[in-house]
Amino acid sequence: MTLYAEYRHLGRMDYSEALELQRNEFRRLSEGNAPEGCAGTIFTVEHPDVYTIGKHGNENNLLVDEEVLRNMGARLFRTDRGGDITFHGEGQIVGYPVLNLALVNMGLRQYIFTLEQAVIDTLARYGTESGRSEGASGVWTGGNVAGKGPLRKVCAIGVRASRYITMHGFALNVTTDLHRFEVINPCGFTDRGVTSMQRELGYAPDIDEVRVKVVTRLAQLLGAECRMMTK
DSSP states (O other): OOOEEEEEEEEEOOHHHHHHHHHHHHHHHHTTOSOTTEEEEEEEEEOSSEEEEOTTOOGGGBOSOHHHHHHTTOEEEEOSSSSOEEEEOTTEEEEEEEEBHHHHTOOHHHHHHHHHHHHHHHHHHTTOOOEEETTEEEEEESHHHHOSSSOEEEEEEEEEEETTEEEEEEEEESSOOGGGGGGBOGGGOSSOEEOOHHHHHSSOOOHHHHHHHHHHHHHHHHTOEEEEOOO
16 A cells, blocks of 8 residues: 655635644544545645644733734634744745544654654755754754754744644744744743744745655655645
8 A cells, every 4th residue: 555645735825724624634534534545635835924822822922912913914813733822924834734643653742753854854955954952842943953043943843633633733934024923932932033944044945945845855754655736
């Protein structure tokens, strides 16, 4: 049996609409309605400006009230993923792998490690050294990770798993407006920075190219083929 993951790029889509697509795929996998060998779907999307807070997130990490966010043209969404508060917007690759971990033979901890590794490997292809920071999920550069400047996060990770099936995923800053993070304590941290590929590289990489590279690498690490699908 050939193991594969479907890949669907959703383009620009509201957070709530993308969440509903994840839930539909979760139901498909939970009910055993996926084709033989299909481990699930990797969705990628770019959201209009939105701040999301995980189910155990601290509301105090939002440093302004919601009216300020509305005046910025942004929304606030409370969701059921892990992690604290983060920002999604233009120039960011948001990945939502909805996968059956039993099929890819992974536990949740190894799966999160795999998400991080796919991003680390992709950044390395652009000459950016990155890695993990003990006690914090996501992908980081600087500090004790890469040794250049303060510790700063380039990719946030926040997932949920139920009955071995995942939802939510990662948010990789490519050309993201980093000023949007100034109204929050990103992921609950007050002593660490946020960065983007553009800031680290000194130029804006092609976001479509980065997107394909990170999804392809993720599928490889999952031991699955990546099958491009239409919406």
